[in-house]
Amino acid sequence: MSRPTINTPGLHLLGRFSYSSLLILMLVCPVVAQAQEQDQPGSSHPKLDNQVCFDCHQCAAPTANDPCLKSCLRSRGEHGVGRQPSAEYPEVIIIDELLELYKPVVFAHKYHADMSKMGAGCTECHHYSPAGNYPACKECHDAAVTSLDRPNINQPGLKGAYHQQCLDCHIAWSNTTGCNFCHLSIEQALAGKDIRGEGDSYHLSQPRIKSEARYVYETEYEDGPMVTFYHDNHVDMFGLECADCHQGDACGSCHRVGAIARVKGDLHEDCSTCHDENDCTICHRSSVAPAFSHAAKSGWELGAQHENLACSACHNTARASGMLSSSCGECHQSWEVGNFDHAVTGLALNIEHAELDCESCHGDPLFANTPICSSCHDGDVAYPEDVPGARSNDN
Amino acid sequence: MDRKKFFKTVGIAGTSLVAMSSTADARTRIVSPDWMGMLTDLSLCIGCRKCEWACNEANKLPNKPIQSFDDPSVFQEERRTHAEQFTVVNRFEVDDRPEPVFVKKQCMHCAEPACASACLVRAFSKTAEGPVLYNKDVCIGCRYCMIACPFLVPTYEYADAFSPEVKKCTMCFERFTQQGEVPACAGICPREAITFGKRSDLLKLAREKIRSHPDRYVDHIYGEHEVGGTNWLYISPVPFEELGFRTDLGETPYPEMTRPFLSAVPLVLSIWPMLLMGSYMFSKKREGEAPSTDLHERVDS
Numbered sequence A: 001m002s003r004p005t006i007n008t009p010g011l012h013l014l015g016r017f018s019y020s021s022l023l024i025l026m027l028v029c030p031v032v033a034q035a036q037e038q039d040q041p042g043s044s045h046p047k048l049d050n051q052v053c054f055d056c057h058q059c060a061a062p063t064a065n066d067p068c069l070k071s072c073l074r075s076r077g078e079h080g081v082g083r084q085p086s087a088e089y090p091e092v093i094i095i096d097e098l099l100e101l102y103k104p105v106v107f108a109h110k111y112h113a114d115m116s117k118m119g120a121g122c123t124e125c126h127h128y129s130p131a132g133n134y135p136a137c138k139e140c141h142d143a144a145v146t147s148l149d150r151p152n153i154n155q156p157g158l159k160g161a162y163h164q165q166c167l168d169c170h171i172a173w174s175n176t177t178g179c180n181f182c183h184l185s186i187e188q189a190l191a192g193k194d195i196r197g198e199g200d201s202y203h204l205s206q207p208r209i210k211s212e213a214r215y216v217y218e219t220e221y222e223d224g225p226m227v228t229f230y231h232d233n234h235v236d237m238f239g240l241e242c243a244d245c246h247q248g249d250a251c252g253s254c255h256r257v258g259a260i261a262r263v264k265g266d267l268h269e270d271c272s273t274c275h276d277e278n279d280c281t282i283c284h285r286s287s288v289a290p291a292f293s294h295a296a297k298s299g300w301e302l303g304a305q306h307e308n309l310a311c312s313a314c315h316n317t318a319r320a321s322g323m324l325s326s327s328c329g330e331c332h333q334s335w336e337v338g339n340f341d342h343a344v345t346g347l348a349l350n351i352e353h354a355e356l357d358c359e360s361c362h363g364d365p366l367f368a369n370t371p372i373c374s375s376c377h378d379g380d381v382a383y384p385e386d387v388p389g390a391r392s393n394d395n
Numbered sequence B: 001m002d003r004k005k006f007f008k009t010v011g012i013a014g015t016s017l018v019a020m021s022s023t024a025d026a027r028t029r030i031v032s033p034d035w036m037g038m039l040t041d042l043s044l045c046i047g048c049r050k051c052e053w054a055c056n057e058a059n060k061l062p063n064k065p066i067q068s069f070d071d072p073s074v075f076q077e078e079r080r081t082h083a084e085q086f087t088v089v090n091r092f093e094v095d096d097r098p099e100p101v102f103v104k105k106q107c108m109h110c111a112e113p114a115c116a117s118a119c120l121v122r123a124f125s126k127t128a129e130g131p132v133l134y135n136k137d138v139c140i141g142c143r144y145c146m147i148a149c150p151f152l153v154p155t156y157e158y159a160d161a162f163s164p165e166v167k168k169c170t171m172c173f174e175r176f177t178q179q180g181e182v183p184a185c186a187g188i189c190p191r192e193a194i195t196f197g198k199r200s201d202l203l204k205l206a207r208e209k210i211r212s213h214p215d216r217y218v219d220h221i222y223g224e225h226e227v228g229g230t231n232w233l234y235i236s237p238v239p240f241e242e243l244g245f246r247t248d249l250g251e252t253p254y255p256e257m258t259r260p261f262l263s264a265v266p267l268v269l270s271i272w273p274m275l276l277m278g279s280y281m282f283s284k285k286r287e288g289e290a291p292s293t294d295l296h297e298r299v300d301s
Helices: A009-028 A030-035 A109-116 A158-174 A186-190 A199-203 A231-237 A267-271 A294-298 B003-027 B050-058 B066-070 B072-076 B114-118 B144-148 B173-177 B184-188 B199-212 B254-289 B291-300
Strands: A093-095 A105-107 A214-218 A226-230 A347-349 A389-391 B036-041 B088-092 B101-105 B124-126 B132-134 B194-198 B232-235
Touching (some): A226 A231, B050 B066, B072 B088, B114 B124, B114 B144, B194 B199
Antiparallel strands (some): A093 A105, B088 B101
16 A cells, blocks of 8 residues: 555545645634635644634734744754854843752853853753743743642652752762752851852853873775874864864763763864865874974974964964964064063063163074174174173073 | 262352453452552662651651761661561662662552452552551461562561561552651652652653653653552663662552452362362261161171
8 A cells, every 4th residue: 555645635634634734723713714815724734723823823813924833832853953053042040939948050051051062952841842932941931830730740849850950060060969059058048258250260160171182093994094084173272162063062061070972973074174075184193193283384393381372363364274474573562661561582682772672682583583783883782692681580 | 970070160160260250350350540559760869868867767667867868878888668667668770871770668558459459358458548557456467468468568566575566668558648748758859859749640751751752761660560460660771680670570450369269269168168068968977877788798707
């Protein structure tokens, strides 16, 4: 038997169904029926023939762009991933509805919202919420559930909702379930400490992410089986954000001891965002590749002042491959007498020299080159035998 | 029909009668849809032991300050319920799982309780509301209930020399029937890992949870069928045998295992004496009819 196809009388039946549903809908909500003359409800909700509009929608004329869905809907599929601009959500929320045993919780909402951007966005916590409308937990979850007249045992009460949502991540992160991790201790409360606006200090309790500096992969590509990936180079120097590669990960896949967060997508696709996909030798080598070396790549060794900078601090292009001239002034345009602390070079200038223009000694814009003393001094003074101040490493 | 044949027939008839009555019982077994029950979601339990504290409070058992229940050192060994503690939470480390699983243990409130079946004086009874309750006024202290319980739940007040009782969880019967509150453990659980409700609703909830989160739960509701069903149900992220649950108990209610024997007892006690007495009298009578000949024969020889 082949499957029934839609070019059978079934289609006719379908049409009858949607007409009858339209009749029902016209009885129940005439305004909607009017608004949907062009867009039959049956076409967007083929399975919900007998569904009453206001079960899901809160306005009379929902459209595809503005479905005006109710907040606490469950099990009606995806409502879309949503994010709100930071200005629209609260920074810190004081949770003090349930105070039988513990003091209020200062919830650093902003930080959690920022973190959620790595994953599913606001819906990571505000589940079953239509996009763009994220009600507070208590709007759906009833605070009074210890009584027997609980309307729906399938839906946790407010206390259960808080602890289920918060602890799912917190257990995965750090495996801490201690009450005082979130709840203000009674001592703090007794000391009359003002807890409002202290979200920052709570942010610090997040466990640090540990990653290997280098990962070596053996692949099946014969011409270059070894792929060496320097994770720290990519994060610290190349300035990639975690979410540039790790997308859709739960917080706990990185933030916990021993976590190994593998990039889920196609690696070739991810890497080729920056690297040329057609040149296999960029990644595939016959042996372990050395780490990125600025000296080897450009011939200019990064000194102590530069080696900790991200590429983008000097290179303005996204790929950081644009050549810079070797003139210091290209970046350090604002250096003048008075705002440059010469001591950072290892040589603190004495008073006589501190007031001179840079060019008086450094005739060459490459400041690393030997300065010229002869423009002022006679031939008996020369660098590096004579120095215009004190070497700081002598002290 | 000779004597031997008669006994054989009676014996077979009696045994088959007993067997028939027991299978009829099994078929008409009723798990009431109105029974109240509890569902423990082990994927949610964090081992905070607030339920232990609340249980002690509600049952007026010796208690400690609530902060002292944060001490994780009690998890070093697996604990059992005892006369002064009706519920305990144990920790289980499971392979390939970074977080431990915590298991709350208490009376399962069986649909057909073995304790009630073993009790000589009906001190245990299955209430219409679901909990299995104990009546201290009739208990004779034989402690057969403790031996009978497959979950090792009922415990005895050995320390009390004069009026010891058997102690166990009551599912806070009075609390929910008279005060309109959910059982103490369910009320305090911060993550609502324990849900109180009609057993039929809890089964639906458990199935829905397993269906919508197949990665979070194993497909097994402990207590749905075990020992004929219990009013306390569990769902778990790992197989139950790894968490100290007995999965070898079968689905037959414990009372049913002894029912064929026990229901034969009155039969044996009433019919067998009659039969044996009858046959004795019969043979005695025959002996009395011809005693002289026997005597003569003996004398003659």
